[in-house]
Amino acid sequence: MVTIKDIAKAAGVSYSTVSKALRDSPLVKPPTKKRIVTIANDLGYQPNAAARSLVSKKSNTIGVVWPTVERTAHAALITNINEQLESLDYTTLLSINKIDAAINTFNRFQVDAILMFNEKGYIENHYPSNVPILSYGIAKDPLYPTVDVNRREAMKLAVKSLAEIGHKNIAFIGDITGKDQLQEEKVVGFKEGMKEYLQDVQKDSLIPAPGLEMYDGYLAMIKRLNEPNRPTAIISGSYDLTKGVIRALNERNLSIPNDISIISYDNIPQMNTFDRPISIVGVPNEIITKTITNALLDIIDKKEIPNEIILTPEIKMNESCISI
Amino acid sequence: MVTIKDIAKAAGVSYSTVSKALRDSPLVKPPTKKRIVTIANDLGYQPNAAARSLVSKKSNTIGVVWPTVERTAHAALITNINEQLESLDYTTLLSINKIDAAINTFNRFQVDAILMFNEKGYIENHYPSNVPILSYGIAKDPLYPTVDVNRREAMKLAVKSLAEIGHKNIAFIGDITGKDQLQEEKVVGFKEGMKEYLQDVQKDSLIPAPGLEMYDGYLAMIKRLNEPNRPTAIISGSYDLTKGVIRALNERNLSIPNDISIISYDNIPQMNTFDRPISIVGVPNEIITKTITNALLDIIDKKEIPNEIILTPEIKMNESCISI
DNA sequence: TTGTAGGCGTTATCAT
DNA sequence: ATGATAACGCCTACAA
Numbered sequence: 001m002v003t004i005k006d007i008a009k010a011a012g013v014s015y016s017t018v019s020k021a022l023r024d025s026p027l028v029k030p031p032t033k034k035r036i037v038t039i040a041n042d043l044g045y046q047p048n049a050a051a052r053s054l055v056s057k058k059s060n061t062i063g064v065v066w067p068t069v070e071r072t073a074h075a076a077l078i079t080n081i082n083e084q085l086e087s088l089d090y091t092t093l094l095s096i097n098k099i100d101a102a103i104n105t106f107n108r109f110q111v112d113a114i115l116m117f118n119e120k121g122y123i124e125n126h127y128p129s130n131v132p133i134l135s136y137g138i139a140k141d142p143l144y145p146t147v148d149v150n151r152r153e154a155m156k157l158a159v160k161s162l163a164e165i166g167h168k169n170i171a172f173i174g175d176i177t178g179k180d181q182l183q184e185e186k187v188v189g190f191k192e193g194m195k196e197y198l199q200d201v202q203k204d205s206l207i208p209a210p211g212l213e214m215y216d217g218y219l220a221m222i223k224r225l226n227e228p229n230r231p232t233a234i235i236s237g238s239y240d241l242t243k244g245v246i247r248a249l250n251e252r253n254l255s256i257p258n259d260i261s262i263i264s265y266d267n268i269p270q271m272n273t274f275d276r277p278i279s280i281v282g283v284p285n286e287i288i289t290k291t292i293t294n295a296l297l298d299i300i301d302k303k304e305i306p307n308e309i310i311l312t313p314e315i316k317m318n319e320s321c322i323s324i
Numbered sequence: 325m326v327t328i329k330d331i332a333k334a335a336g337v338s339y340s341t342v343s344k345a346l347r348d349s350p351l352v353k354p355p356t357k358k359r360i361v362t363i364a365n366d367l368g369y370q371p372n373a374a375a376r377s378l379v380s381k382k383s384n385t386i387g388v389v390w391p392t393v394e395r396t397a398h399a400a401l402i403t404n405i406n407e408q409l410e411s412l413d414y415t416t417l418l419s420i421n422k423i424d425a426a427i428n429t430f431n432r433f434q435v436d437a438i439l440m441f442n443e444k445g446y447i448e449n450h451y452p453s454n455v456p457i458l459s460y461g462i463a464k465d466p467l468y469p470t471v472d473v474n475r476r477e478a479m480k481l482a483v484k485s486l487a488e489i490g491h492k493n494i495a496f497i498g499d500i501t502g503k504d505q506l507q508e509e510k511v512v513g514f515k516e517g518m519k520e521y522l523q524d525v526q527k528d529s530l531i532p533a534p535g536l537e538m539y540d541g542y543l544a545m546i547k548r549l550n551e552p553n554r555p556t557a558i559i560s561g562s563y564d565l566t567k568g569v570i571r572a573l574n575e576r577n578l579s580i581p582n583d584i585s586i587i588s589y590d591n592i593p594q595m596n597t598f599d600r601p602i603s604i605v606g607v608p609n610e611i612i613t614k615t616i617t618n619a620l621l622d623i624i625d626k627k628e629i630p631n632e633i634i635l636t637p638e639i640k641m642n643e644s645c646i647s648i
Numbered sequence: 649t650t651g652t653a654g655g656c657g658t659t660a661t662c663a664t
Numbered sequence: 665a666t667g668a669t670a671a672c673g674c675c676t677a678c679a680a
Contacts, residue, residue: 001454003673014651019675029649044452049432050374050383051673055656059374082420091429094418096406105415108373109433128368130325215538215571247539327657338667343659353665375657379672 002043010039022047053110061091062296063106063131065099065116074117076268077136080289081115088297103127112300115292116144132299136292138181145299147292147309149283151182151265152189154313158235158263158281159193161315166324167233167261168198173207173220173245174237174265183212186237186265204229209241217244225252232260232324235281239266242278261321267314277318283311326367334363346371377434385415386620387430387455389423389440398441400592401460404613405439412621427451436624439616440468456623460616462505469623471616471633473607475506475589476513478637482559482587482605483517485639490648491557491585492522497531497544497569498561498589507536510561510589528553533565541568549576556584556648559605563590566602585645591638601642607635 004022008015013032021028021036022045028036053059062085064078082092093111095102106114107130114129118137126143127133135144155172162170172190175183187206194201204227209220217236221244224231236242242264249256256262256276264271267282291309298305328346332339337356345352345360346369352360377383386409388402406416417435419426430438431453438453442461450467451457459468479496486494496514499507511530518525531548533540541560545568548555560566566588573580580586580600588595591606615633622629 001673005673015673016652016675017650019673020650023675027649032649046428046431046454048378048434048673050378050434051656052432052675053656054372054374054378054658054673055675057656079420086421086425092419092421093429094420095416096403096418097410097416101410104370105417107370108376110372110374130370213538215567243539325657329657339657340659340668341666343657344666347659351665356665372657375672376659377672378657378674379659381672 001048002045003048004045007036007040007043007045010043011036057110059110059112060089061093061109061111063102063109063111063114064092064094065102065106065114066094066096067099067102067117076270076285077289077292080285081292084289084293085296088293100125100127103129103131103133107131113296115296118146134292134295134299138185142308145295145305145307145309147288147295147311149288149311150313151185152192154265154281154283154315155186155189155235156193156196157313157315158265159190160197161279161281161317162233162235162261162263162321163193163197165261165321169205169229169231170194170198170233170235171205171207171224171231172235172237173209173217173224173241175212176206176208183237190235205231207234209237212238212240214240214243214247217241218248219244221245221248222251225254230260233321234260234262236262236264239264239268239270242266243274246274246278257320257322261324263315263317263321267316277320279315279317279320281315282313284314287311325372326369327372328369331360331364331367331369334367335360381434383434383436384413385417385433385435387426387433387435387438388416388418389426389430389438390418390420391423391426391441400594400609401613401616404609405616408613408617409620412617424449424451427453427455427457431455437620439620442470458616458619458623462509466632469619469629469631469633471612471619471635473612473635474637475509476516478589478605478607478639479510479513479559480517480520481637481639482589483514484521485603485605485641486557486559486585486587486645487517487521489585489645493529493553493555494518494522494557494559495529495531495548495555496559496561497533497541497548497565499536500530500532507561514559529555531558533561536562536564538564538567538571541565542571543568545569545572546575549578554584557645558584558586560586560588563588563592563594566590567598570598570602581644581646585648587639587641587645591640601644603639603641603644605639606637608638611635 004015004018008018018036021033085092095105111131114131114133116133116135118135133144135146174186176187178184191201207220207224209216236245254260263279263281265282267280267284271280295305328339328342332342342360345357409416419429435455438455438457440457440459442459457468459470498510500511502508515525531544533544560569587603587605589606591604591608595604619629
C-alpha cells in the first residue's frame with residue numbers, strides 16, 4: 001500500500017506538502033503540485049478511506065439499506081440515485097443485511113447518511129444510529145424524515161381523467177390484499193376516485209393480481225376477460241402488471257384503446273418501451289431520485305428538512321385512452 | 325460519537341484497559357471487564373471501523389462488485405453469500421458502480437477481499453487493486469482466481485440422461501444468440517451431448533428464447549408447439565424459462581411427462597416451488613456459495629488457491645421424465 | 649511556499 | 665491486572 005509518505009520521499013518534499021498538493025490546495029506551487037500528482041499516479045496511489053474519514057469525520061459515502069434484493073421494484077431507483085450521488089462525488093454502498101445489522105455496519109463505517117428502503121410500507125422499530133437516516137416509503141407517522149409518493153392521489157387522478165372522457169366502467173388491477181401498505185394506498189385511491197367522480201366502485205371493478213409480476217397481470221386479466229361486463233378502461237397498478245395486461249388483450253384480439261383504454265402506474269423510462277404508447281400516472285423516476293438525493297445532501301449538511309416529503313404524481317394521457 | 329475514552333472516563337480506568345475489555349482479553353479482571361462492557365452498552369458504544377481498520381489493516385468486510393442490479397439472476401447467490409459471511413463475522417458491502425469505480429471504492433475502504441460478478445461472461449480489463457479479487461463467471465484464461473460452474477457439462481449430462489431412457493427428439497430452449505458467454509456454454513454443451521449420445525442436433529432442436537425471463541420461455545415454447553415434429557423432451561436453460569415452458573404446456577393440455585419430459589437448469593431452492601417436481605441439472609446453490617465463501621476466506625489468508633475452480637453439476641431426475 | 653506537529657479512535661507493545 | 669505510549673494514514677493549524 002502506497003501512502004503519502006512514499007510519495008513525499010519520491011518527490012523530495014514533506015508529506016504535508018503532498019497532502020496539500022493532492023487536495024489541490026492553492027498553498028502549493030503549480031510545478032511542485034504537478035510533479036507530486038504525477039508521482040502519485042505513477043505509484044498508483046489510493047487515498048486510505050479509513051485514515052481520511054478518521055480525521056475528517058466524513059466519508060463521502062452514503063449507505064443504502066436494502067434488505068430484499070430479490071425485489072426488482074426499486075432497482076431503477078437505486079441505479080439512478082447511485083449515478084446522481086456519484087456525480088456529486090459521493091460513493092454509494094448497499095447492504096442487504098437485516099435493517100439493524102445494516103445500520104450498525106454503516107455506523108461503524110461512519111457513512112455520512114443512510115437511505116433506508118421501506119419496502120413493506122412501514123418500519124417497526126426505531127433503530128439507534130449516529131448517522132442521519134432518510135427513509136423512502138409510506139410516510140405515516142414516520143420515525144425518520146421520509147420521502148414518499150402520493151400513490152392514493154395518483155389513482156384518483158387516473159380515475160378522474162377517465163371519468164372526464166366518459167368512462168364509467170373502470171377497473172383497477174393490482175394487489176388488493178391489503179398486505180402491502182404501498183399497494184393498499186393505490187386501492188384506496190382508486191376507490192376514493194370512483195366514489196368522487198363516479199357513483200361507486202362495483203364489486204368486480206377490482207381485479208386481484210396474485211403478485212406484482214407481469215405474469216400475474218396476464219393471468220388476472222385473462223380471468224377477468226372470461227367474466228361478463230367487460231370494463232371500458234383499466235388502471236394498472238404497476239409497469240409489470242401492465243405488460244401482462246397488454247399481452248392478455250393482444251391474445252384476445254382486443255384493441256387498445258378501441259375496446260379498452262388503459263392507464264398504468266409507474267412513471268419510469270421503461271414505460272416507453274412498449275410497442276404502443278401507454279398513458280402513465282405517477283411521479284417521474286428522476287423526480288423521486290432527485291428529491292431523495294437532495295434530501296440526503298440536506299441532512300448531511302444538518303439542514304432542517306420536512307419530516308415528510310410527499311411527491312405529487314403527474315398524469316400523461318395519450319392515445320391509449322379514448323372518449324366514450 | 326462515543327469512544328473508548330468516554331467509556332474509560334465513565335469507568336475510571338485507562339482507555340487501553342477498555343480496549344482490552346471490549347475485545348474480551350484475558351488480561352483484564354472479570355469484574356472490571358463486566359463493568360466496562362455494561363457502561364459501553366449503556367452509552368451505546370459503536371466501534372469506529374475507520375480507526376480499527378487503520379491500525380489493524382483489516383476491515384472484516386467483503387466488497388461485492390455488482391454492476392447490474394436489474395438482473396435478478398444472481399440475487400439468490402448474493403443473499404446466500406451474505407448470510408454465510410455474516411455468520412463468519414464478515415460484513416458484505418455491495419457496489420453497483422462501474423467495475424473500476426467499485427474496485428477503487430473498495431480499495432479505499434480497505435475491504436479484505438473483493439468478489440466480482442462477471443455477468444456477461446468475460447472481463448475485459450485488468451483492474452489495479454491492492455485488495456485480492458475473486459471472480460465468479462466464465463473461467464477462460466481468467467485474470468483473477470475464478471469460481472465457475474461447468475454449464476457445458478450440465479447440458480451434456482442432461483442430454484445423456486434423456487438419451488439413456490430412450491429420447492431421441494430432444495430440444496434445448498434458451499438464449500442461442502451467442503452474445504452471452506455463460507448462455508453460449510449451455511448451447512455448446514447441448515450440441516456436444518447430442519453428437520455424443522445421439523446422432524446429431526436437428527435444426528429445430530434449438531428453441532430460441534428472446535430473453536431469459538419466464539415470458540420469453542412461454543412465447544418460445546408456444547411458437548415451437550405450433551410447429552411440427554414435437555420434441556419428446558425439453559432441456560430448459562434456466563429456472564425462469566422453465567416456468568414459461570410449463571405454462572405453455574398447461575395451456576396446450578400437454579402432460580409432463582406423458583407428452584413431454586423436461587429437465588431444467590438452475591439448481592436453486594425455488595425449483596421446488598412448482599406444482600409438480602421438475603428434474604434439475606446444475607450445481608446446487610449452496611455449493612456455489614460455499615465455494616465462493618471459502619475461496620474468499622482463503623485469499624484473505626493469502627493461501628494459494630487454484631486459479632480456476634470449476635464446479636461440476638449434478639442431475640436430479642424425477643417423474644418429470646419418463647422412458648420412451 | 650514548504651515543513652512541523654498534534655490529533656482523529658483504535659490496537660498492541662511495553663512498563664508499572 | 666492495569667496504564668502509558670507508539671503507531672496506523674491522513675488533515676490542518678501553525679511555524680519557519
